[in-house]
Amino acid sequence: MIQSKETGKWIGMHPIEGGGVTSAPGFKAAGIHAGFRKQPERLDMAIVEADELCVAAGVFTQNVFCAAPVTLCREHLGPGSAGTARAVVINSGVANAATGPRGLDDARQMAALTADAVGCATEDVLVASTGVIGQFLPMDKFAALPALHAAATAEGGHEAARAIMTTDTHPKECAFTFCQSKNPGAGAVFTVGGMAKGSGMIMPNMATMISVITTDFPLTPERAHEALVNAVNKSFNKVTVDGDTSTNDTCILLARSASTYDADTAKAGFDEFQVALDAVCQNLARQMAADGEGASKLVTVNVRGAATPEDADLAARTVANSPLVKTCIAGHDANWGRVAGALGRSGARFNQEDVDIDFMGMAVCRDGLAVGFDEDEALRRFEEPEIVIDCDLGAGSAETTVWTCDFTHEYISINGDYRS
Amino acid sequence: MIQSKETGKWIGMHPIEGGGVTSAPGFKAAGIHAGFRKQPERLDMAIVEADELCVAAGVFTQNVFCAAPVTLCREHLGPGSAGTARAVVINSGVANAATGPRGLDDARQMAALTADAVGCATEDVLVASTGVIGQFLPMDKFAALPALHAAATAEGGHEAARAIMTTDTHPKECAFTFCQSKNPGAGAVFTVGGMAKGSGMIMPNMATMISVITTDFPLTPERAHEALVNAVNKSFNKVTVDGDTSTNDTCILLARSASTYDADTAKAGFDEFQVALDAVCQNLARQMAADGEGASKLVTVNVRGAATPEDADLAARTVANSPLVKTCIAGHDANWGRVAGALGRSGARFNQEDVDIDFMGMAVCRDGLAVGFDEDEALRRFEEPEIVIDCDLGAGSAETTVWTCDFTHEYISINGDYRS
Numbered sequence: 038m039i040q041s042k043e044t045g046k047w048i049g050m051h052p053i054e055g056g057g058v059t060s061a062p063g064f065k066a067a068g069i070h071a072g073f074r075k076q077p078e079r080l081d082m083a084i085v086e087a088d089e090l091c092v093a094a095g096v097f098t099q100n101v102f103c104a105a106p107v108t109l110c111r112e113h114l115g116p117g118s119a120g121t122a123r124a125v126v127i128n129s130g131v132a133n134a135a136t137g138p139r140g141l142d143d144a145r146q147m148a149a150l151t152a153d154a155v156g157c158a159t160e161d162v163l164v165a166s167t168g169v170i171g172q173f174l175p176m177d178k179f180a181a182l183p184a185l186h187a188a189a190t191a192e193g194g195h196e197a198a199r200a201i202m203t204t205d206t207h208p209k210e211c212a213f214t215f216c217q218s219k220n221p222g223a224g225a226v227f228t229v230g231g232m233a234k235g236s237g238m239i240m241p242n243m244a245t246m247i248s249v250i251t252t253d254f255p256l257t258p259e260r261a262h263e264a265l266v267n268a269v270n271k272s273f274n275k276v277t278v279d280g281d282t283s284t285n286d287t288c289i290l291l292a293r294s295a296s297t298y299d300a301d302t303a304k305a306g307f308d309e310f311q312v313a314l315d316a317v318c319q320n321l322a323r324q325m326a327a328d329g330e331g332a333s334k335l336v337t338v339n340v341r342g343a344a345t346p347e348d349a350d351l352a353a354r355t356v357a358n359s360p361l362v363k364t365c366i367a368g369h370d371a372n373w374g375r376v377a378g379a380l381g382r383s384g385a386r387f388n389q390e391d392v393d394i395d396f397m398g399m400a401v402c403r404d405g406l407a408v409g410f411d412e413d414e415a416l417r418r419f420e421e422p423e424i425v426i427d428c429d430l431g432a433g434s435a436e437t438t439v440w441t442c443d444f445t446h447e448y449i450s451i452n453g454d455y456r457s
Numbered sequence: 458m459i460q461s462k463e464t465g466k467w468i469g470m471h472p473i474e475g476g477g478v479t480s481a482p483g484f485k486a487a488g489i490h491a492g493f494r495k496q497p498e499r500l501d502m503a504i505v506e507a508d509e510l511c512v513a514a515g516v517f518t519q520n521v522f523c524a525a526p527v528t529l530c531r532e533h534l535g536p537g538s539a540g541t542a543r544a545v546v547i548n549s550g551v552a553n554a555a556t557g558p559r560g561l562d563d564a565r566q567m568a569a570l571t572a573d574a575v576g577c578a579t580e581d582v583l584v585a586s587t588g589v590i591g592q593f594l595p596m597d598k599f600a601a602l603p604a605l606h607a608a609a610t611a612e613g614g615h616e617a618a619r620a621i622m623t624t625d626t627h628p629k630e631c632a633f634t635f636c637q638s639k640n641p642g643a644g645a646v647f648t649v650g651g652m653a654k655g656s657g658m659i660m661p662n663m664a665t666m667i668s669v670i671t672t673d674f675p676l677t678p679e680r681a682h683e684a685l686v687n688a689v690n691k692s693f694n695k696v697t698v699d700g701d702t703s704t705n706d707t708c709i710l711l712a713r714s715a716s717t718y719d720a721d722t723a724k725a726g727f728d729e730f731q732v733a734l735d736a737v738c739q740n741l742a743r744q745m746a747a748d749g750e751g752a753s754k755l756v757t758v759n760v761r762g763a764a765t766p767e768d769a770d771l772a773a774r775t776v777a778n779s780p781l782v783k784t785c786i787a788g789h790d791a792n793w794g795r796v797a798g799a800l801g802r803s804g805a806r807f808n809q810e811d812v813d814i815d816f817m818g819m820a821v822c823r824d825g826l827a828v829g830f831d832e833d834e835a836l837r838r839f840e841e842p843e844i845v846i847d848c849d850l851g852a853g854s855a856e857t858t859v860w861t862c863d864f865t866h867e868y869i870s871i872n873g874d875y876r877s
Contacts, residue, residue: 102801102809102825135797137810137826170794171827284798360780360864374590377555378704381522389522390557405522406557407591444780446866 049216050313053230056212057194060230061253063088063293067188068200071181073130073168080200082178084185085232085249086124086155091291092298093122093163094262096269098286104134106164107287109144113160119258123157125249125289126164126182127201129234133166133174134284143174150179154186165247165287167203167234198232201247205235209324215313222302227254229313233273233321235328246273246325248288250317254310255294255303264311265290272318275439276326277357290314326440327422331447335423336366337440340385344433348385352430353439355383362426363444369419371410373401380428391431397424469636470733472740473650476632477614480650481673483508483713487608488620491601493550493588500620502598504605505652505669506544506575511711512718513542513583514682516689518706524554526584527707529564533580539678543577545669545709546584546602547621549654553586553594554704563594570599574606585667585707587623587654618652621667625655629744635733642722647674649733653693653741655748666693666745668708670737674730675714675723684731685710692738695859696746697777710734746860747842751867755843756786757860764853768805772850773859775803782846783864789839791830793821800848811851817844 059066064087071082095118097107114120126147133140148162155162166174188196198208212230217223231250256264269288294303327335338357343349356362359379365372373394380392394402397418399410424443479486484507491502515538517527534540546567553560568582575582586594608616618628632650637643651670676684689708714723747755758777763769776782779799785792793814800812814822817838819830844863 100798100801101807102797102812135794135809135822135826170797171822284794284801374555374704377522377590378520381520381704387521389555392522402555402591406555 049218050316051214053212053214053228056230057198057210058085058230058232058249058251059191059194060212061228061251061293063253064251064291065189065191066193066197067185067190068193068196068198069181069185069188071128071185072178073128073175080196081129082181082185083127083197083200084124084151084189085197085251085291086186086189087291087293089293089296090121090123090157090161091293092256092258092261094119094258094265094290095163096265096288098284100284100286102135102284104132104166104285105136105140105144106133106166107285108141109148110163110165110287110289113148113163117259117262119262121161121258122163122291123161124151124155124163125291126151126162127247128166128174129201129203130168131166131172131174132168132170132285134170136171136173139173143176146176147174147179150182154182163289165285167201167247167285170284194230194232201232201234203234204330205328207328209233209235209321209328211317211320213313213316215309217302217306217309219305222299222305225302225306227306227310228252229254229310229317231317231321233325235325246286248273248321249291250289250314251291251293252310252314253293254306255298256292257303260303260307261290261292264314267311268314268318271315272322273325275437276322277354277439277441323440326442329442331445332442333445334366334443335440336363336442337423337425337438339425339427339436339438340430341427341436342429342431342433343435344386346435346437348430348432349435349437352380352383352385352428353437355379356426356428357439357441360444363441366424367443367445369416371396371399371401371415371419376426376428377402377405380430385430387430387432393429393431395427397421469638470736471634473632473634473648476650477618477630478505478650478652478669478671479611479614480632481648481671481713483673484671484711485609485611486613486617487605487610488613488616488618489601489605489608491548491605492598493548493595500616501549502601502605503547503617503620504544504571504609505617505671505711506606506609507711507713509713509716510541510543510577510581511713512676512678512681514539514678514685514710515583516685516708518704520704520706522555522704524552524586524705525556525560525564526553526586527705528561529568530583530585530707530709533568533583537679537682539682541581541678542583542711543581544571544575544583545711546571546582547667548586548594549621549623550588551586551592551594552588552590552705554590556591556593559593563596566596567594567599570602574602583709585705587621587667587705590704614650614652621652621654623654624750625748627748629653629655629741629748631737631740633733633736635729637722637726637729639725642719642725645722645726647726647730648672649674649730649737651737651741653745655745666706668693668741669711670709670734671711671713672730672734673713674726675718676712677723680723680727681710681712684727684734687731688734688738691735692742693745695857696742697774697859697861743860746862749862751865752862753865754786754863755860756783756862757843757845757858759845759847759856759858760850761847761856762849762851762853763855764806766855766857768850768852769855769857772800772803772805772848773857775799776846776848777859777861780864783861786844787863787865789836791816791819791821791835791839796846796848797822800850805850807850807852813849813851815847817841
């Protein structure tokens with residue numbers, strides 16, 4: 038049982054051990070090696086499909102350099118990126134970004150070939166690509182699409198999650214069930230599950246965040262999009278590895294309820310669905326931050342006492358993106374002066390004499406002044422896999438949380454080495 | 458002879474070999490070991506003073522966490538940070554930041570003791586500190602102030618420049634003479650010189666940028682402040698090592714013309730003075746960027762074709778602060794996709810199909826698409842100590858330049874290691 042931050046209600050929600058994008062009834066998936074990558078053991082193409090047409094919603098990169106698959110998804114989902122879809126196909130290795138009109142034709146072809154394999158309309162296929170920018174998709178590799186479709190099973194979520202990995206060190210999956218508490222339909226149990234690939238950079242180019250989430254909860258396209266935007270703003274949009282957002286960021290929600298849509302149940306259970314969707318997205322987002330390139334730690338930055346939500350976000354983001362803060366965490370150094378400096382330049386409005394800062398629950402700054410603390414105890418707490426920084430600006434009641442990772446030598450190696 | 462960007466006029470301006478903060482007539486300086494640092498060989502206190510009261514202007518950090526010496530300088534310079542001063546005293550090792558009311562009393566005492574040594578009013582002393590945040594100044598060390606004043610000579614600028622260094626690997630100084638071309642006073646030669654310490658971080662805390670610039674050109678306090686703001690906006694404010702601005706950033710201009718002020722000459726030569734002041738500030742700013750912590754290269758980011766100056770600044774700053782861009786430069790990787798990604802998320806308005814990007818004069822992206830280039834030639838050009846990235850957004854006529862450095866393993870080591 039967990040409590041809804043929004044409503045304060047206690048609702049029945051439980052994680053599914055080993056759950057993922059195929060935990061919800063009616064979904065299957067697969068991941069295979071199609072040849073986008075040289076290494077034969079490396080899975081590089083994934084499909085997530087439903088046994089019927091789904092309500093679908095998408096949230097995409099805001100980057101002006103927007104990749105062809107993102108343009109095609111917006112086109113297929115239609116106005117408001119809220120429509121229907123039957124399948125999502127994803128390749129890793131080539132991002133199909135900065136590829137112009139030919140890239141868009143390739144994405145269109147990728148969708149058409151998938152539609153043929155699955156047996157649905159091309160408009161009901163969504164596509165995503167991740168990998169090198171400025172290269173064209175090797176279209177012959179999509180000859181493997183029928184085999185990919187044939188391989189799709191209700192247990193295939195794990196292979197799909199592995200097939201979309203780039204510099205991720207492990208697949209990212211999770212799923213929750215929740216029990217609707219309100220009539221009509223009280224007691225009905227629904228599932229929300231998903232997979233994601235991390236916000237790390239792929240050699241030789243940029244980060245791509247891709248996530249596919251599925252559910253059997255009944256939604257209209259508009260409600261699906263509303264719920265997804267809410268969840269993404271509280272999860273994926275609160276993750277930063279290095280402040281660089283990609284050309285391909287894509288998050289898709291498939292709700293398998295087109296044929297069984299029930300307006301009353303949908304209305305009665307929407308709040309609970311939102312909480313479950315938030316939980317899935319935040320779980321995946323934290324996995325993403327913890328697996329940032331070269332990361333040795335998940336870093337959680339909590340900002341309280343901000344004058345406005347915008348100020349809270351500015352402050353938390355500036356601390357989370359500060360290379361000075363991220364390097365001192367890698368160095369196990371409770372260096373609150375760097376946090377103070379980042380808060381001070383963030384643009385958030387506050388008075389320095391009102392600021393409190395804690396590292397791992399240890400007070401290090403009170404009223405903007407240094408507080409003596411036990412360095413040995415601090416070093417001990419820095420051994421934890423998650424580092425928590427709490428900042429209270431003493432300027433209001435707005436708060437937020439941003440997740441990031443530390444900056445290590447490994448980060449420089451991964452991103453600084455020659456292309457080859 | 459160089460050309461004024463502002464007026465297009467050719468003016469007589471020449472660098473002074475080995476010039477610095479004491480190149481202008483009437484100024485002297487010194488740097489000594491007063492004991493703020495443990496290592497006896499390390500200079501840690503500097504003074505720059507004039508033989509008469511000077512017009513003085515200051516530009517200071519915008520960080521909400523503003524250090525005590527900055528507060529005192531604003532107080533002594535008065536409204537608009539434009540007033541008079543006789544001497545500037547600077548210590549390194551302790552930043553006197555986040556030290557509350559006691560810190561401000563200490564800064565006041567630091568100024569009073571300097572005034573006694575120099576023989577001027579306390580209000581005519583400006584102070585700056587750089588070093589560890591959250592520690593109080595060891596006031597007994599200022600017993601060395603009479604010795605510091607006694608040591609000041611017209612050749613002392615070099616020691617002063619060394620005494621303000623923190624993690625800088627070398628002192629930063631330069632000076633130019635310029636010949637006023639317009640009547641009245643045509644043919645008169647003036648000097649502008651300065652020193653700076655870098656925008657690198659001092660263990661265990663934050664960056665401090667400090668610069669003192671001197672001139673014998675006649676200025677009113679208002680004109681001095683106007684010229685300094687103009688120059689800083691085109692130089693120090695265009696440098697970014699890691700996007701972290703400090704609690705102590707201070708830039709002071711002393712114009713030794715209080716007793717010899719000549720309104721006509723001041724008016725006739727102001728444009729030329731501005732060009733010379735810009736040259737001094739940009740020279741010091743480039744030295745600062747090139748000496749960023751762990752830096753192996755100076756990185757110059759030029760943005761052209763922006764819709765507005767704000768867009769140009771946003772775009773250039775976002776590229777210059779991108780860890781992905783900075784690491785690929787450390788790795789000698791002409792990775793234009795990362796530059797494109799940074800431009801795309803910068804908030805600057807443009808269409809991706811209008812964007813051109815060059816690395817070291819080599820076209821790597823045209824109309825938003827990849828352009829084949831000679832990787833071997835690219836690697837050769839990456840051997841240069843300065844890496845130039847040119848971006849044309851094709852959205853207007855605004856342009857700017859930002860200087861930064863690459864991100865190396867050394868950066869992580871310097872900023873990640875334990876305090877000790």
